[in-house]
Amino acid sequence: MPQLKQTDQTASFQVTATAGDARAGTLTINGQSLDTPTFFPVLSFYGGGTKSSVFGGGVHRTIKEFMLGKEVIGGGTYDEYFRGTMTSVASLTDYGINRERFDDYVSDKIKERETFSGYNGLIFVDSGGYKFLHNDGLDGSDFEIEIDQREAFRIQKQLGGDIIVNLDRPIAPSDTFDERQQKAERTAENAVEFARLTQTYPGARYLTVHGYNYSMLDRFFDHVQSQFGNIDISTLFDGIALGSLVPKKDDKAVLITAVMDCVEIMEERGLADLPLHVLGIGSGSIPLLVAAGADTFDSTTYLQNAINEKYAVSLTEHIPLDAVDFTQCDCAVCSDPMLVSWMQGNTEYQKDVLGPVAMHNLIIHRQEVQELRQRIKQHGTDPLIDYLDETVGRRDPIRKQTHRVVNQSLGGYF
Numbered sequence: 001m002p003q004l005k006q007t008d009q010t011a012s013f014q015v016t017a018t019a020g021d022a023r024a025g026t027l028t029i030n031g032q033s034l035d036t037p038t039f040f041p042v043l044s045f046y047g048g049g050t051k052s053s054v055f056g057g058g059v060h061r062t063i064k065e066f067m068l069g070k071e072v073i074g075g076g077t078y079d080e081y082f083r084g085t086m087t088s089v090a091s092l093t094d095y096g097i098n099r100e101r102f103d104d105y106v107s108d109k110i111k112e113r114e115t116f117s118g119y120n121g122l123i124f125v126d127s128g129g130y131k132f133l134h135n136d137g138l139d140g141s142d143f144e145i146e147i148d149q150r151e152a153f154r155i156q157k158q159l160g161g162d163i164i165v166n167l168d169r170p171i172a173p174s175d176t177f178d179e180r181q182q183k184a185e186r187t188a189e190n191a192v193e194f195a196r197l198t199q200t201y202p203g204a205r206y207l208t209v210h211g212y213n214y215s216m217l218d219r220f221f222d223h224v225q226s227q228f229g230n231i232d233i234s235t236l237f238d239g240i241a242l243g244s245l246v247p248k249k250d251d252k253a254v255l256i257t258a259v260m261d262c263v264e265i266m267e268e269r270g271l272a273d274l275p276l277h278v279l280g281i282g283s284g285s286i287p288l289l290v291a292a293g294a295d296t297f298d299s300t301t302y303l304q305n306a307i308n309e310k311y312a313v314s315l316t317e318h319i320p321l322d323a324v325d326f327t328q329c330d331c332a333v334c335s336d337p338m339l340v341s342w343m344q345g346n347t348e349y350q351k352d353v354l355g356p357v358a359m360h361n362l363i364i365h366r367q368e369v370q371e372l373r374q375r376i377k378q379h380g381t382d383p384l385i386d387y388l389d390e391t392v393g394r395r396d397p398i399r400k401q402t403h404r405v406v407n408q409s410l411g412g413y414f
């Protein structure tokens, strides 16, 4: 094993308060700070449109207009909701593009493109492993590109990711034991190559890990550690990204077990000081996973719900768009008469009906996560327990899981 350079001081994570296993902290990357727990909305920066336009893509377009405070959505400052965003190498191909456009997309860093020059949030660029590897190549496109660790990193770098992860081989619920072991080995090999390739990378390097419970995750970490020999991996990575949970997103018990067990293993292996990101999970799972010790999240739920005409009233509750009383929300979107009129259907394009709904959903998401942060910063675990009881704990199917998290991660009720 050649010497690997330790991670630079481009990224740091300071825990400022704890309540049981829940943590509040500050993630600083390239001089920009984010308070945690935090939610990274998934954005498709490209996709659709013509060569001259990196917009396109319906609701995706409108959400970027909000991000940039464009006149077309009435201006306004929404940038505080986009200080950290998530995008994927795979999102380049969501709409089916040709090779020429692909090369154009990766020719300049996102933030160096004129379109996004006003944007200075942190961009987390996922490796896209889940997509490339499930589909054996780019889906819906008329060219093929061999994605390996080197190519995934090249794209992450070209897009200007502030946080990047190794190319991973996500596990599937139907995988056999042997398939999981093989995937873990390949992911671990990629992690070593990723650590080598990114030695001078000006950003945060996260290690992806996969498993649904203690024994799976422990074996996974064993594979990684055996690839790195006796090198202390806590000196090479700036964070841990827990993946493969999207197929289990509706199974709260599995999500909680995965996060609790990952937290335990990180402690045992000297990785507890690194932030724990949960890939692809958002909404109603966030309060319980924050209580279990997860620090950051990303998901497309705020967009998907809008596309399904669902308007958020909390992280866990959504109501049909045609039943909304907009005077009940004081967010910037619902306080703007033009945007309310659009959400009521008074506009030509469906993207303008649903785009503001997506923005409202994102604001609700971010406000609730901020509330969780405040509860952690208060004394003891009671404020957080009260929050869980008042929100997710009231919902029947989740009540049992809420009690489990309170008992196992927050020290119990008494």
Ligand SMILES: [Zn+2]
Pocket (backbone or CB within 6 Å): 329, 330, 331, 332, 333, 334, 335, 360
């Ligand atoms: Zn609102």
